[in-house]
Amino acid sequence: MSVTTSPLQAMSAAELTRRVLNKEPLFILDVRNGSDAADWQIEGESIELVNIPYFDLLEGVDAALEQMPVGKDILVVCAKEGSSKFIAEQLAEAGRSRVYYLEGGMKAWSEHLEPVLIGQLHDGGSLFQFVRIGKGCLSYMVISQGEAAVIDAVRMTDVFKDFAADKGATIKHTLDTHLHADHISGGRKLAEQAGATYWLPPKDAEEVTFDYAKLEEGKVITVGNSKIEIQPVYSPGHTIGSTSFIIDNRYLLTGDILFVESIGRPDLAGKAEDWVEDLHTTLYSRYKDLSEELIVLPAHFGKVTELGTGGEVSARLGDLFKNNPGLQITAETDFRRMVSDNLPQHPNSYQEIRQTNMGKIQPDDEQQREMEIGPNRCAVHDK
DSSP: OOOOOOSEEEEOHHHHHHHHHTTOOEEEEEOSOHHHHHHOOOOOTTEEEEEOOGGGSTTOSHHHHTTOOTTSOEEEEOSSSHHHHHHHHHHHHTTOOSEEEETTHHHHHHHOOEEEEEEEOGGGOEEEEEEETTTTEEEEEEEETTEEEEESOBSOHHHHHHHHHHTTOEEEEEEOSSOOSSSOBOHHHHHHHHTOEEEEOGGGOTTOSSOOEEOOTTOOEEETTTTEEEEEEEOOSSSTTOEEEEETTTEEEEETSBOSSSEEOSOTTSOHHHHHHHHHHIIIIIGGGSOTTOEEEESBOSSGGGOOTTSOOOEEHHHHHHHOGGGSOOSHHHHHHHHHHSOOOOOTTHHHHHHHHHTSOOOOHHHHHHHHOSOOOOEEOOO
């Protein structure tokens, strides 16, 4: 007896990530409503995307078939999975081969973390970047001599615990560069789960409801016996407490102050007029005094073009002073005007996210997912 197999297949967020990083051609049919698709999409240099809402395809998929190229893999996406699977089945029945639906929908895409090795540290340690490709968040893990520190952890803490365990390391420290407003921090939760110390800049922690270790300039946090130092550098501007880290005298973790193609926004606590001066001072004075050879590792990226060939997001500080548009405006009045003229819309639910990160509200897991849906919008992009 022969068995007929359907050409319809599920594609995981991890497989989709690999395709994006490898720049493999893919045609995406997004069946969410138009406003959701316009607000936040899957991006990639070799991706084509068409948005046709699910309800417009209930009577048949002819409208979608007319817009699909022949010979390319087709991925149907929706918010949670169900609608995309239904439409993908219709496409497969209509004769299209190599049809996929996104397993877990855009929620799974938002939550996937891809670990990338940034480099080996002195005395055998390693630095990893965790790329949350669907949300643009970047987290970090320093591993040395069986100990680990996690910086700017997102709320999917199991990924960090499992990764550290796989590397034979115990998480001793979790640190946030600032009080985040675009996503829910996993730093405190991860510290509680691992029995680690949670560090937070005190100037960002005046309203928090929990205990924390004060992350202040001059402190040196060591990881492992090899004394790989995480040196905090006070760098306000995105928030009043924003703090950068110099790791191993080679890497500069800039939080949401400096990105590869843009700079941080100063307005998410409603204090743009006050903080834009701090932002200018940090970028043009504090960072200018640092070595140009430092490799900048930000807490976010805004465009897939910022990802390197291996998926990493990084740049030499000296190169950013030459090429980053936000670092070309030395006059503070011109800088202030540029920032105010180019502020994007606020991240979705950013006030509730800040309240969650302060410990003032305790949304459940599903509420947290809904709060985070959408892009991060932490950057000022000079037009």
